[in-house]
Amino acid sequence: MKLLLLSFLSIFLLFITFQSFSQIKPDYTKENVPEKNNLLKVASAVSEPSVLPLIRPVIAGNAKQSQNITISYDWSMISTYLIPSNPSTEAVFSPVISSLIIVKDDNGGVYWPAVSFNNMASLAIGEGYLVKMTASATLSVTGTAVVPELTPITIPYGHGIFGYLRQSPMPLSTLYSQFSPYTIMLVNSAGAVWWPQFQLDNIDNLNPGEGYRIFTNSAFTLTYPAN
Numbered sequence: 001m002k003l004l005l006l007s008f009l010s011i012f013l014l015f016i017t018f019q020s021f022s023q024i025k026p027d028y029t030k031e032n033v034p035e036k037n038n039l040l041k042v043a044s045a046v047s048e049p050s051v052l053p054l055i056r057p058v059i060a061g062n063a064k065q066s067q068n069i070t071i072s073y074d075w076s077m078i079s080t081y082l083i084p085s086n087p088s089t090e091a092v093f094s095p096v097i098s099s100l101i102i103v104k105d106d107n108g109g110v111y112w113p114a115v116s117f118n119n120m121a122s123l124a125i126g127e128g129y130l131v132k133m134t135a136s137a138t139l140s141v142t143g144t145a146v147v148p149e150l151t152p153i154t155i156p157y158g159h160g161i162f163g164y165l166r167q168s169p170m171p172l173s174t175l176y177s178q179f180s181p182y183t184i185m186l187v188n189s190a191g192a193v194w195w196p197q198f199q200l201d202n203i204d205n206l207n208p209g210e211g212y213r214i215f216t217n218s219a220f221t222l223t224y225p226a227n
Contacts, residue, residue: 062144069139069209071096071131076189077211079128079163082143087122096139101132106160126153128161128211148224155182157219161211167227169205178222184215 067082084092089111093100103111105127109120123129125146148165155162172186172194179186179196186194188210192203206212 064142065145066140066142067209069141071133071137071139072189073133073136075130075132077128077161077213078131078139078209079211080123080125080141080143081148081163081165081167081208082141082145083125084123084141084143087143089118089120089122092123092141093139096133096137099133099135099137101134103132104130106156125151126163126165128163128213130161130211147226149226152221152223155214155216155220155222157216159213159215161213162222163211164206164208165224166206167208169207170225171205172201172203174225175206175222178220182216182218182220184217186215187213 064085065082067080069078069080071078086092089103090113093103093111093113097113100113103120105120105124107120111118111120145167146165151165153162153165176196179194183194183196185196186203188203194201194203
C-alpha cells in the first residue's frame with residue numbers, strides 16, 4: 001500500500017512541478033507562438049515567481065573547471081556548482097541549443113530560443129532551472145567552483161527550485177536537520193519524493209547537476225557541507 005501511495009505521489013508531484021507549462025503550446029515553432037511583444041505576458045503567466053534573494057558566492061580560487069550535466073528528454077530540473085566563465089543564458093546553453101526548447105527559472109525568467117526571446121540574462125548560483133528538450137543531451141559548463149559551505153542558499157516560502165552546490169553526491173538525510181522544520185515536501189526530476197510528514201522518502205542522494213523542487217511553510221537558509 002505504501003509503495004502504491006508513493007508511486008501515486010511521484011506522478012502527482014511531477015504534475016505539480018511541470019503543470020505550469022501547460023499554457024505553452026506543445027509546438028514551439030515560430031509559426032505557433034504569440035507575437036513577440038506579447039511574450040512577456042506568456043512568460044509571466046507560466047507561473048507565479050518565487051523571487052530568491054541575491055546570493056554572493058564564495059569561489060574556490062581562480063582555477064577553471066568543467067561540469068558535465070545530463071539533461072533528459074522532455075522536462076527536467078538542473079543546476080550547476082560553477083560560476084560560468086560566461087554566465088549569460090545563451091552562452092551557457094549554446095552547447096545544447098539544437099535540442100533545447102525552453103529554459104525557465106522561478107523568478108519569471110524564460111529563455112525561448114525558437115522565438116529569440118530571453119528575459120533571463122544570466123544564470124544565478126544556487127538556483128535550479130526547468131529545462132525542456134527535444135532529446136537528451138550533455139551540457140558542459142566551464143567556470144569557477146563555489147565553496148558550498150560558504151555559499152548559503154535562501155529557500156523561499158511557498159515553493160521554488162534550488163540547486164546543488166557540492167561536487168559529489170550526498171545523502172539527503174545529511175540535511176534533514178536543515179530541511180525538517182520548514183519543508184513540506186521535496187521532489188526531483190524523476191518524481192522521487194521526500195515527504196517527512198508521512199515518512200515517505202525515495203530520494204537517496206542529492207546529485208551534482210540536478211535541481212530540486214521544494215514546498216515550504218517558511219523561508220529558510222540552506223548551507224551545504226564542504227566538498
